[in-house]
Amino acid sequence: MAPSDSSPPVTLDTINPKVLKCEYAVRGEIVNLAQRLQRELQEKPGSRPFDEILYCNIGNPQSLGQQPITFFREVLALCDHPAILDRSETRGLFSSDSIERASQILDQIPGRATGAYSHSQGIKGLRDTIAAGIEARDGYPADPNDFFLTDGASPAVHMMMQLLLRSEKDGILCPIPQYPLYSASIALHGGSLVPYFLDEARGWGLEISELKKQLEEAKSMDIIVRALVVINPGNPTGQVLAEDNQQEIVKFCKKEGLVLLADEVYQENVYVPDKKFHSFKKISRSMGYGEKDISLVSFQSVSKGYYGECGKRGGYMEVTGFSPEVREQIYKVASVNLCSNISGQILASLVMNPPKVGDESYESYTAEKEGILSSLARRAKTLEDAFNSLEGVTCNKAEGAMYLFPRILLPQKAIKAAEAAKTALDLFYARRLLDATGIVVVPGSGFGQVPGTWHFRCTILPQEDKIPVVVSSLTEFHKGFMDKFRD
Amino acid sequence: MAPSDSSPPVTLDTINPKVLKCEYAVRGEIVNLAQRLQRELQEKPGSRPFDEILYCNIGNPQSLGQQPITFFREVLALCDHPAILDRSETRGLFSSDSIERASQILDQIPGRATGAYSHSQGIKGLRDTIAAGIEARDGYPADPNDFFLTDGASPAVHMMMQLLLRSEKDGILCPIPQYPLYSASIALHGGSLVPYFLDEARGWGLEISELKKQLEEAKSMDIIVRALVVINPGNPTGQVLAEDNQQEIVKFCKKEGLVLLADEVYQENVYVPDKKFHSFKKISRSMGYGEKDISLVSFQSVSKGYYGECGKRGGYMEVTGFSPEVREQIYKVASVNLCSNISGQILASLVMNPPKVGDESYESYTAEKEGILSSLARRAKTLEDAFNSLEGVTCNKAEGAMYLFPRILLPQKAIKAAEAAKTALDLFYARRLLDATGIVVVPGSGFGQVPGTWHFRCTILPQEDKIPVVVSSLTEFHKGFMDKFRD
Numbered sequence: 024m025a026p027s028d029s030s031p032p033v034t035l036d037t038i039n040p041k042v043l044k045c046e047y048a049v050r051g052e053i054v055n056l057a058q059r060l061q062r063e064l065q066e067k068p069g070s071r072p073f074d075e076i077l078y079c080n081i082g083n084p085q086s087l088g089q090q091p092i093t094f095f096r097e098v099l100a101l102c103d104h105p106a107i108l109d110r111s112e113t114r115g116l117f118s119s120d121s122i123e124r125a126s127q128i129l130d131q132i133p134g135r136a137t138g139a140y141s142h143s144q145g146i147k148g149l150r151d152t153i154a155a156g157i158e159a160r161d162g163y164p165a166d167p168n169d170f171f172l173t174d175g176a177s178p179a180v181h182m183m184m185q186l187l188l189r190s191e192k193d194g195i196l197c198p199i200p201q202y203p204l205y206s207a208s209i210a211l212h213g214g215s216l217v218p219y220f221l222d223e224a225r226g227w228g229l230e231i232s233e234l235k236k237q238l239e240e241a242k243s244m245d246i247i248v249r250a251l252v253v254i255n256p257g258n259p260t261g262q263v264l265a266e267d268n269q270q271e272i273v274k275f276c277k278k279e280g281l282v283l284l285a286d287e288v289y290q291e292n293v294y295v296p297d298k299k300f301h302s303f304k305k306i307s308r309s310m311g312y313g314e315k316d317i318s319l320v321s322f323q324s325v326s327k328g329y330y331g332e333c334g335k336r337g338g339y340m341e342v343t344g345f346s347p348e349v350r351e352q353i354y355k356v357a358s359v360n361l362c363s364n365i366s367g368q369i370l371a372s373l374v375m376n377p378p379k380v381g382d383e384s385y386e387s388y389t390a391e392k393e394g395i396l397s398s399l400a401r402r403a404k405t406l407e408d409a410f411n412s413l414e415g416v417t418c419n420k421a422e423g424a425m426y427l428f429p430r431i432l433l434p435q436k437a438i439k440a441a442e443a444a445k446t447a448l449d450l451f452y453a454r455r456l457l458d459a460t461g462i463v464v465v466p467g468s469g470f471g472q473v474p475g476t477w478h479f480r481c482t483i484l485p486q487e488d489k490i491p492v493v494v495s496s497l498t499e500f501h502k503g504f505m506d507k508f509r510d
Numbered sequence: 511m512a513p514s515d516s517s518p519p520v521t522l523d524t525i526n527p528k529v530l531k532c533e534y535a536v537r538g539e540i541v542n543l544a545q546r547l548q549r550e551l552q553e554k555p556g557s558r559p560f561d562e563i564l565y566c567n568i569g570n571p572q573s574l575g576q577q578p579i580t581f582f583r584e585v586l587a588l589c590d591h592p593a594i595l596d597r598s599e600t601r602g603l604f605s606s607d608s609i610e611r612a613s614q615i616l617d618q619i620p621g622r623a624t625g626a627y628s629h630s631q632g633i634k635g636l637r638d639t640i641a642a643g644i645e646a647r648d649g650y651p652a653d654p655n656d657f658f659l660t661d662g663a664s665p666a667v668h669m670m671m672q673l674l675l676r677s678e679k680d681g682i683l684c685p686i687p688q689y690p691l692y693s694a695s696i697a698l699h700g701g702s703l704v705p706y707f708l709d710e711a712r713g714w715g716l717e718i719s720e721l722k723k724q725l726e727e728a729k730s731m732d733i734i735v736r737a738l739v740v741i742n743p744g745n746p747t748g749q750v751l752a753e754d755n756q757q758e759i760v761k762f763c764k765k766e767g768l769v770l771l772a773d774e775v776y777q778e779n780v781y782v783p784d785k786k787f788h789s790f791k792k793i794s795r796s797m798g799y800g801e802k803d804i805s806l807v808s809f810q811s812v813s814k815g816y817y818g819e820c821g822k823r824g825g826y827m828e829v830t831g832f833s834p835e836v837r838e839q840i841y842k843v844a845s846v847n848l849c850s851n852i853s854g855q856i857l858a859s860l861v862m863n864p865p866k867v868g869d870e871s872y873e874s875y876t877a878e879k880e881g882i883l884s885s886l887a888r889r890a891k892t893l894e895d896a897f898n899s900l901e902g903v904t905c906n907k908a909e910g911a912m913y914l915f916p917r918i919l920l921p922q923k924a925i926k927a928a929e930a931a932k933t934a935l936d937l938f939y940a941r942r943l944l945d946a947t948g949i950v951v952v953p954g955s956g957f958g959q960v961p962g963t964w965h966f967r968c969t970i971l972p973q974e975d976k977i978p979v980v981v982s983s984l985t986e987f988h989k990g991f992m993d994k995f996r997d
Contacts, residue, residue, distance in 0.1 A: 086626035104587035139573035
């Protein structure tokens with residue numbers, strides 16, 4: 024075991040096996056291949072049957088042309104460079120409410136220092152704003168001290184996994200399909216993912232009987248299930264949970280003594296009139312469950328919604344129903360990294376407190392927001408219809424979030440060809456799709472799926488003027504694929 | 511073990527014991543106490559013998575009044591709100607080179623989208639700039655693909671610990687005293703900290719014989735030492751390593767097959783004319799050691815230097831001497847969190863490529879930079895002298911970084927009083943100092959110290975107009991303390 028002069032100090036055999044085990048398909052093999060193709064296209068334009076790579080693998084709206092909300096960016100710019108706040112030219116460049124808001128925010132920051140580390144949980148005044156926004160959303164009190172502001176939602180998820188997972192005997196109930204941050208984080212922290220399957224035939228429904236079954240099975244393997252992850256609206260599945268279903272979930276967690284980890288980052292992304300987002304906190308409180316009854320963590324991010332500010336890395340978790348001693352441990356872990364970035368913190372407060380009627384920016388803000396959300400709804404429907412028109416493809420509606428997760432039923436000859444290439448069938452399909460069209464999707468195996476079924480995840484994020492090309496290239500590719508491998 | 515209806519799902523007995531074990535004194539008990547005092551002062555002004563809390567516990571320059579570098583903030587503001595780049599009013603508000611630089615940076619970002627997730631390692635164009643800056647600094651090539659941009663340096667340290675530590679049988683050689691991020695990260699990732707003691711009598715010197723001794727001792731306990739952490743300039747000790755000492759360290763790592771983890775975040779903070787910062791990469795290359803000879807990771811941050819932009823959470827690590835397969839694993843872990851915040855990435859490129867002679871901002875930039883660095887040097891000297899003038903206190907020079915780490919020799923009566931209060935002596939002292947003066951320092955036990963010796967860490971960051979008050983309050987407090995507890 025002793026390292027010698029000639030062998031390198033770190034090899035795949037000597038790194039942490041938990042790192043080896045971790046997988047993150049959203050930026051996996053297909054994306055590496057896409058980046059190679061992109062370089063090839065830059066070096067030899069015209070060398071492929073397409074001009075550009077369309078990254079439909081990841082919920083990254085601004086990378087595909089979505090414009091940021093002007094008011095948010097005005098405030099961020101002014102907070103970055105407060106020296107211009109009182110200059111007359113600034114009134115010509117910035118809306119009056121952005122100037123006012125930036126001043127208010129600076130007043131909430133000790134010493135107006137946007138370049139200082141903040142409180143480990145985030146700037147108190149911004150947490151006050153967020154809490155007030157959540158109160159207005161839910162109609163139940165929110166405590167600024169319950170919020171931990173983080174660099175996007177991912178570090179918050181890691182913090183909870185780090186807290187809960189002691190060994191592979193600790194399990195986390197996760198939906199299948201799931202967003203692979205969860206499987207990756209559980210692997211990195213050495214716990215066990217306890218899968219529960221969403222019911223594709225019922226619109227990716229979440230059945231309590233399935234939760235019970237999987238919980239019992241885990242117990243029979245001596246796994247202590249610590250928490251239940253629910254992603255609502257769903258990723259990659261797009262379903263929006265019904266209120267009574269959420270109530271059942273809350274009851275289940277209380278009865279079984281599970282922490283409810285609620286991924287609510289798509290709370291502003293609901294596209295169907297008959298569904299509405301309800302936070303699990305609101306549902307719990309409306310059932311009369313208070314702090315003592317349920318341990319609940321809600322994750323939110325500035326990367327999604329209509330704002331789509333992925334690069335700003337703003338996010339937070341609202342932590343309720345934990346003892347002060349456990350809260351102190353979460354605080355300690357947050358403190359080791361000092362604080363999340365201040366621009367992200369400011370943005371997290373802005374999305375919970377956007378311009379109001381009467382503010383100079385209100386009209387443009389509303390137009391930008393409605394424009395983005397209605398366009399996303401149209402794109403979701405167009406792509407869903409397009410997938411459903413393809414031979415062997417079925418696709419549930421995207422009620423919310425930013426993805427479609429069509430199921431593909433492929434001919435035996437394709438299955439054999441994938442086997443011969445020692446490749447999962449969905450990866451085999453996604454690779455050929457990329458190669459023929461430049462469209463990047465993520466194979467369903469990256470999210471988990473019922474064994475023997477195959478899917479891929481495709482975002483609804485290409486801009487509307489690109490959608491016809493996406494639909495026609497997808498259709499043409501799929502027809503060609505089916506013809507080639509027809510039995 | 512099964513959770514019942516009445517017991518909460520998470521208690522101190524059921525959380526990850528690694529979290530319980532982790533300590534981070536920089537934001538520990540003393541800071542909580544200070545925050546309480548601050549609220550008290552706000553509610554009842556005049557209730558204490560001081561008007562404000564002076565946070566000398568943490569390297570957070572802008573929280574104590576240091577102003578950001580104007581050029582950097584101009585560029586950040588323009589990148590946040592590129593819509594104003596072409597407006598005529600902008601020319602009246604921003605320097606011409608900041609406008610030009612912002613345009614250049616936007617051109618380097620795919621789609622000019624500062625709101626999009628970037629490449630998992632950071633935007634390629636910004637990594638090009640950073641690599642060029644490192645080449646200019648060291649005189650040896652730097653590869654943009656070796657850089658991983660992170661939200662401050664802390665997540666980079668965690669990533670390396672996560673990669674290297676498999677169990678408590680894996681050890682990391684760390685200086686004592688050390689910056690507690692290292693002990694915290696090793697605890698969280700379940701490894702063992704193998705201490706090596708810096709020699710206080712020789713200006714906190716790093717002795718190779720001590721490294722050897724501790725490595726052998728660890729081996730005898732079946733601990734596989736994976737890496738050596740060196741903090742240069744030192745935190746909390748302020749020493750700047752001599753070139754020949756660095757060469758010995760590099761040789762030692764190569765011989766023993768250790769990864770060299772070089773914390774170089776204070777590279778711009780050197781205050782004495784006879785010492786210079788040399789990166790470990792430069793030292794290694796100047797010895798003829800290439801990629802195959804030494805595995806080296808250098809950490810850098812935008813939080814320190816003359817910029818002190820802690821709230822922006824920008825930083826990176828330069829990873830050299832690892833196999834492509836291991837690099838791929840690091841890339842995978844970086845991908846799980848998608849990317850670091852784009853403002854922090856931009857700022858990391860700016861500090862490696864500041865205004866040059868001939869640029870409109872060059873003069874003001876240079877004046878701001880020199881003003882901050884020369885003032886820090888004066889403050890370091892004044893505080894060092896003040897400490898050394900106190901009875902029973904000895905303090906090594908701060909050659910670099912942002913801290914002094916004086917040793918306190920206290921009377922037996924104080925030792926007994928601390929014992930009676932079941933408190934470490936340095937915590938006992940720091941608490942009373944805070945209570946009497948509002949000055950927040952961190953007890954030496956948070957960094958580690960030779961058993962039986964006592965220290966505290968105090969930043970050199972209060973603004974110059976505050977230094978006389980700091981010195982007089984410290985002096986008065988210390989005299990009173992010594993008189994009270996004189997044997």
